[in-house]
Amino acid sequence: MGYRNLQECVADLERRRELIRIETEVDPNLEIGAVQRRVYQAGGPALLFTRVKGCRFPMLGNLFGTLDRTRYIFRDALDDIRHLVELKINPVAALRNPLEYLGVPRAALHLLPKKVSRGPVLASRTTIDQLPQLKSWPMDGGPFVTLPQVYSESPLRPGFRHSNLGMYRVQLGGNDYRLNEEVGIHYQIHRGIGVHHAEAIGRGMPFRVSVFVGGPPALTVAAVMPLPEGLPELSFAGLLGGRRLEMVAPQGQLPMPAEADFVITGTIDPAKTLPEGPFGDHLGYYSLVHDFPVLRVESVWHRPDAIWPFTTVGRPPQEDTTFGAFIHELTGLLIPEVLPGVKAVHAVDAAGVHPLLLAIGSERYVPYAESRQPRELLTIANAILGNGQLSLAKYLFISPHEDNPPDIHHVDAFLRFMLERVDWRRDLHFQTRTTIDTLDYSGSGLNEGSKVVIAAAGEKRRELPAELPAGLRLPEGFSTPCVCLPGVLAVQGGAFAESRDLNRFCSFFAPDDPINRFPLIVICDDSDFTARTLNNFLWVTFTRSNPATDISGIGEQTRAKHWGCEGSLVIDARIKPHHAPPLVDVPEIERRVDALGAAGGALHGVI
Incomplete structure (x- = not known):
């Protein structure tokens, strides 16, 4: 017990x-x-x-x-919980293996x-x-x-x-x-x-x-x-x-x-x-x-x-990261039961959980079509954004399982898979005035902001560059381009002043400029920091941007009220005046912690 x-x-x-x-x-x-x-x-x-x-x-x-x-x-209860989940998914399982499920009635008590x-x-x-x-x-x-x-x-x-x-x-x-x-x-x-x-x-x-x-x-x-x-x-x-x-x-x-x-x-x-x-x-x-x-x-x-x-909380990962992983182990198999057509969902901890959601769904609406494009995926995306705390997601990337995407917990591989296939003219779907996480200050007010669904399906349409193109030009005020991961470029901008700065960046390039080999460009305060690790890229990009106001693109266009772009998608992930300040360690306190970890300290050999 x-x-x-x-x-x-x-x-x-x-x-x-x-x-x-x-x-x-x-x-x-x-x-x-x-x-x-x-x-x-x-x-x-x-x-x-x-x-x-x-x-x-x-x-x-x-x-x-x-x-x-x-x-x-929780070792004593995990098997019983797993069996209850299995019975929820397949009620006849107990008839096939009755001995394996003997503990379920006791657990239910x-x-x-x-x-x-x-x-x-x-x-x-x-x-x-x-x-x-x-x-x-x-x-x-x-x-x-x-x-x-x-x-x-x-x-x-x-x-x-x-x-x-x-x-x-x-x-x-x-x-x-x-x-x-x-x-x-x-x-x-x-x-x-x-x-x-x-x-x-x-x-x-x-x-x-x-x-x-x-x-x-x-x-x-x-x-x-x-x-x-x-x-x-x-x-x-x-x-x-x-x-x-x-x-x-x-x-x-x-x-x-x-x-x-x-x-x-x-x-x-x-x-x-x-x-x-x-x-x-x-x-x-x-x-x-x-x-x-x-x-x-x-x-x-x-x-x-x-x-x-x-516990203490701060920029992830922290102890609450373990909560999320443990909860996924307990409940992950139930997701298709709650959301038909959904195969997997992953709230990305490194991006602050709610700002970035990855999902794999089904694309069965027109199975006989010569080429696959998002149809059922959009229905599923709306269901995800209408369900419980998943409704707080700000960026939702979703791919059909028929395209054999990688495991969504391999975040960099999944994002690369999406960027190889996405069509920015077709695959962006915004909710421009809606609710977001109470703790997310990237929006237009408390609990207020926007969302974007990025639903990509079909054959691979591009190779993703892992190096800067020769002769890369940038407009005045932008510098230090760094590759975050294949297909993603971080560019350092000046301190955020107004959105016209982003428009000036995008209008500087034609849709056939070599920079467009990178389907995603992130404008940030420190491009070296942003590109240094995957977690830095995820944290900067998705906690410091509000889709409806901070997404732009090279060769942008609006057709029948649907926004898209011919070239690269550009996200302005600089810190804005209305953002909350980031958490910073106190040097004096960190020195005290160092002393605990030094020889003779209570945490020597632990930290």
Whole structure:
């Protein structure tokens, strides 16, 4: 069976030398986050900080820092989950191999939470200012809970069957929050708590919300799972944890995990918001200050041996990269069930997840045609952009499986395959005013921006150059061309001023100019940095551009309101005045981390 609580998990990992204790005092203000990021990059162990400056609670970082460790934590349930997925895809599988599926009925019993009358979490109370005051980046607006499990129930249909558990950012102090009385709840668009909030607004009454921290590790993963409607996250936590989740409900409050480490309880006034942020986030930039709901704190419960789990986020890859990979392993086979015609989908972590989505679909509408072109692919693309969190994608590249594309997790190979076949006159399909990720500041406003579908099908139409053409000319103000990968050229531009700068670049070239051998050109602030690694190219190009405003092309044309270009597609990926600032490490803090890794330091041999 899985771990009953976080303490069992910590003890087991320590026995396996998958966890080390840091006995040196470490500051939760910037330093602990920097340590965790460095150990994650080194593929290191989980970290239990036993001496947290200014706080009596130990902190646990990098618990899910490697995919192998994450698989180990949930090892007892993985076969049962795999079998349930297989039965969803093929219900007769159990009839063919009944012995292999004997554990499925037992696993299904774990879906129902178990009500209990008492639990360790109710042993003690504290206040918000006594919790670890974690700040990950220097411009953070205050201390944040970075692995929260925010629990709410439908005001119209109370009970766990209509509940939501989500990982929404929780700001513990700073800004205009009244210390110990209020905390900020930052949730992005297309999140389940938003439905409950809307119901509360309709009733004109506050609704109860609790923030769980710690507890069985399965709760943390359940809070980030993109589950279908009708399957509560609490049920999935029981399934992944290999045991029914024990829930206790103090009088007048929502139920809470009996084995949680901490629980913050309170109510959200549906009419009240306060400024929240800024906060370093997973696109590699700060999310800025905006008004978000406020939780009026009633109680802060904790167990006697409470541990505060945390992570830090920043430019990927980070620990949340492991979450994404693990979730794909659990649910990837279900994608064709949810989206007929889709063979595979990959949200590219290095590009910030939502900015870039790769997909493989089917092209069966006209199978007898002499040459294949996107038809069914466009129907499938619309279905993808209308489904759950996939709807937040900004760039969607999609190819038919009939063309035998490479594995979409080989991002560079897949992009090369697309660029060999794309026809920029035909294959670009824009949504010019729509919603994008709340954390993406490349658009026209908060939650506002554009999308583009790039659907390419058919025979290879070009060879992709891997070297600069002889005699390459660039207009004044543009310099230092660098090849990012075959067919992709980075060109350094001046500081962004206005879009006419991009138009001047494109109009400088005729459609038959040699530069058009590169089907994709990226205008950027630092072409050497952009071309240095694949991850740099992905991050710069897709986090710093808004398709409708930042895509142009050589020999552009509009026919029947369809935009395309004869020559190269050009993306302006320079930092714009309205963009959020990127995250930058603090040299003094990095020197402290270096000292921990030096001979005699707590992390010597780890980093």
